[in-house]
Amino acid sequence: MSLEKKYPKEVKQLLAKYPPEHKRSAVMPLLYLAQREEGYITREAMQDIARILEITETEVASIVGFYTLYHDKKEGKYRMQVCTDLPCALRGADEFLDNLCANLGIKVGETTEDGLVTLESVMCLAACDRAPMFQTQGPRRHQVSRVHDRGPHHGIGRGVEEE
Amino acid sequence: MTHILLRHRDIPDINTLNVYKKNGGFAAFKKAVTKMKPAEVTEVVKNSGLRGRGGAGFPTGMKWAFIDKNNWPHYVVANADESEPGTFKDREIMEGNPFQFLEGVAIASYAIGANAAYVYLRGEFWELAAFLDEKIAEMEEAGYLGEDLFGTDYSLKIYTHLGAGAYICGEETALLESLEGKRGQPRVRPPFPPSYGLYGKPTIVNNVETLTNVPLILANGADWYKSMGTVDSAGxxxxxxxxxxxxxxxxxxxxxxxxxxxxxxxxxxxxxxxxxxxxxxxxxxxxxxxxxxxxxxxxxxxxxxxxxxxxxxxxxxxxxxDTVSMDWVVNKTIHFFKHESCGKCTTCREGNYWMRNLTERIHSGKGTGADVDLLLNVAKQMQGKCLCALGEFSTMAVVTGIERFPQDFKQAVRSNS
The missing domain is CATH 3.10.20.600 (Ubiquitin-like (UB roll))
Known part of the structure; x- marks a missing residue:
């Protein structure tokens, strides 16, 4: 189903934020809308967005490729994003990530066998006072990210499922 | 000390409209719109000595005065792309004291004659963007945003816009490109945003903290603000x-x-x-x-x-x-900049690639003294040749790390030298 059919109200609201002659500005919010349910953006969704904004599919794909928060393939239902930048690393982020890998049985960038969790090492998340910190993103409430300080080293799968 | 920006630490629930109003909220914006000319507002901010809090420290009032008055419409863009490793102030301001920030956006908009303002938030702040959307809706409901404000013919709308994970979008021209629906890559400057900004129109881009200062400066006066801080840096x-x-x-x-x-x-x-x-x-x-x-x-x-x-x-x-070795620090910062380089200019794209290979080799104990010399050489070659500050910044820790902590690097390559 096309994006406009699926989310008619949202598409209209997003386009209204920008001058009509500059509707290309809506490409980023429309991409978020497109990956709301499945956590990634399909080829069809890119074609939809290109049509709505009157730009080429290649231009839409170049946005997907440039920004790290857009994904073009299916991964885990939840993304665990662990910051390993300097301020977090000074407070044990690398060890924290190692523990997490061991507990989940996966490497950074991989997804657990049950398809529940993809583990990512990410850049600074602007919460260095709570270092080492990570956040999780889930599909149901895609506008929501949870910031965790010093998260649990075990039982992580259960934790996100409750979330 | 009573806070001026982090007022939520003194005043519980200041992130609700009523409590903010009870504590003087929106009085400055109302005063500006009903009693002051836009140029007068800019003059107060100029006299306060307020400088940009995003990093560059450029005088805020002077930036506002640069706006091209022969080209319309004008835009205000709040830079909420807070992504510098070690920076987490704008998040707290927007979570704790959102109305003061939004009132700052509104006053800046009036001062430069903008009827639309965008708050560009980094993609990881989605929860915060939804929160600000609620606050903006409350302001519209209460008559602080919308058409014909305070019985004048001034109108203003504020919109949030989410980025999607790109540090470079904190650079103001990259941010504007991103807001226009393009890849976030810096523009060649000049022209600067006050003459050529969003959609090619005159635009003021200010950091969240900078704007959050503005309501109280207008309420209490430039001299009040200047009485704090130092001669060089007021407030x-x-x-x-x-x-x-x-x-x-x-x-x-x-x-x-x-x-x-x-x-x-x-x-x-x-x-x-x-x-x-x-x-x-x-x-x-x-x-x-x-x-x-x-x-x-x-x-x-x-x-x-x-x-x-x-x-x-x-x-x-x-x-x-004293337990931290600078070869480790530099390896960390270069991993960050290598990842965040936008790829537009060769200097930064290639320079960070080479620096990353070198810092990785040195830190892993496989490097030699010649690698350290080469790393310093690459960093110095990059300086002054990058399209934007990101490339310049990537060299800072490298050059000062090697020059000011030579022992750490000697130690890191000792087994191969």
């Missing part, structure tokens, strides 16, 4: 303290507070009582300052920090103790 600043301190956090303090006060009084000193080895006063973009008593007693303002061979930037003070 208060939020210092984001992180790293090996006992109590990391945001501390709102007057400019001129010393590093010693920040680290030992507010940050409660270093973990395990160890000595400070180095400070990065401007996050990962910072030069590394080798610390001695003179450094610790240096007042933190833009001019004084420059005498230490560094910039205060966004005042994201990362503290490194």
């Amino acid at each position: 208060v600043k939020i210092f984001s303290l992180s790293g090996r301190v006992r109590k990391p956090g945001n501390y709102e303090l007057p400019f001129g507070t010393t590093f010693r006060q920040l680290i030992y009084e507010y940050g409660m000193g270093i973990q395990e009582g160890r000595p400070v080895k180095a400070i990065m006063p401007a996050g990962a973009s910072s030069s590394l300052i080798a610390v001695d008593d003179k450094v610790l007693d240096t007042p933190m303002d833009y001019a004084a920090v420059r005498t230490l061979g560094a910039d205060l930037g966004s005042a994201s003070v990362i503290v490194l103790d």
Whole structure:
């Protein structure tokens, strides 16, 4: 189903934020809308967005490729994003990530066998006072990210499922 | 001390419209719109000595005065792309004291004659963007945003816009490209945004903290604001303290507070009582300052920090103790910049690729003395040749790390030299 059919109200609201002659500005919010349910953006969704904004599919794909928060393939239902930048690393982020890998049985960038969790090492998340910190993103409430300080080293799968 | 920016720490529930109003909220915006000419508002901000809090420290009122009055419409864009490793102040402002920030956006918009303003938030702040959307809706409901404000013919709308994980979008022209629906890559400047900004129209881009200062400056006057801080740097600043301190956090303090006060009084000193080895006063973009008593007693303002061979930037003070080796630090910062380089200019794209290979080799113990020399050479070759500040910033820790902490690098390559 096309994006406009699926989310008619949202598409209209997003386009209204920008001058009509500059509707290309809506490409980023429309991409978020497109990956709301499945956590990634399909080829069809890119074609939809290109049509709505009157730009080429290649231009839409170049946005997907440039920004790290857009994904073009299916991964885990939840993304665990662990910051390993300097301020977090000074407070044990690398060890924290190692523990997490061991507990989940996966490497950074991989997804657990049950398809529940993809583990990512990410850049600074602007919460260095709570270092080492990570956040999780889930599909149901895609506008929501949870910031965790010093998260649990075990039982992580259960934790996100409750979330 | 009573806070000027982090007022939620003194006033519970100031993030609700009623409590904000009860504490003088929106009076400054109303005064501006009903009693002042736009140029008068700019003049007050200019006289207050307020400088941009995003890192560059450019005088805010002067920037507003640069707006091209022969080309319309005008836009205000709030830079909420807070992504510098070590910086976490704008998040707290927007979570805790959102209306004061939004009132600052509104006053800036009136001052430059903008009828639309965008708040560009980094993609990881989605929860915060939804929260701000609610606050903006409440302001519209209460008549602080919308058509014909306060019975005048001035109208204003504020919109949020989410980025999607790109540090480069904190650079103002990259941010504008991103807001236009393109890849976030910096433009060649000049022209600067006050003459050629969003959609090619005159635009003022200001940091969240900068704008949050504005309502109280207008309410209490330029002299009140200037009475705090130093001659060089007026007013208060939020210092984001992180790293090996006992109590990391945001501390709102007057400019001129010393590093010693920040680290030992507010940050409660270093973990395990160890000595400070180095400070990065401007996050990962910072030069590394080798610390001695003179450094610790240096007042933190833009001019004084420059005498230490560094910039205060966004005042994201990362503290490194004596257990930290600078080859490790530089490897961390270069991994960050390699990842975040937008790829537009060759210098930064290729330079960071080479620097990453070298720092990785040196840090893993496989490097030689020649690798350290080459790393320094690459970094120096890059300086002055990048399209934007990101490329320049990537070299700061490398050059100062090798020059100010040669022992650390000698130690890292000892087995191969």
